[in-house]
Amino acid sequence: MAQERFVETYSQGVSNVRKIIVDTQTGVNYLLISSSMTSGCGVAVLVDKDGKPILTPADSET
Numbered sequence: 595m596a597q598e599r600f601v602e603t604y605s606q607g608v609s610n611v612r613k614i615i616v617d618t619q620t621g622v623n624y625l626l627i628s629s630s631m632t633s634g635c636g637v638a639v640l641v642d643k644d645g646k647p648i649l650t651p652a653d654s655e656t
Contacts, residue, residue, distance in 0.1 A: 603650070614640070621649035 597618055604614040609630040615637075616623050628635035640648040 611635075616650045618652065621652055623648040623650055 599619060600615050600617055602613055603616050603623075604612075606612045611626070611628045613626045614623055615626055623640040624637055625640050626635060626637050642648055
């Protein structure tokens with residue numbers, strides 16, 4: 595089976611959910627936030643102190 599394009603590397607919460615999702619092709623890390631109190635969620639690219647996207651190397655354990 596082919597590797598999944600997006601993998602979840604971190605998850606916190608049940609009703610107020612925070613997840614870190616990694617794009618396995620680019621290594622870019624995304625933060626997903628969702629609340630059971632609302633009908634939507636938010637997604638943002640995680641960046642370092644210089645404003646550059648946080649990358650997870652393709653060969654790392656995700």
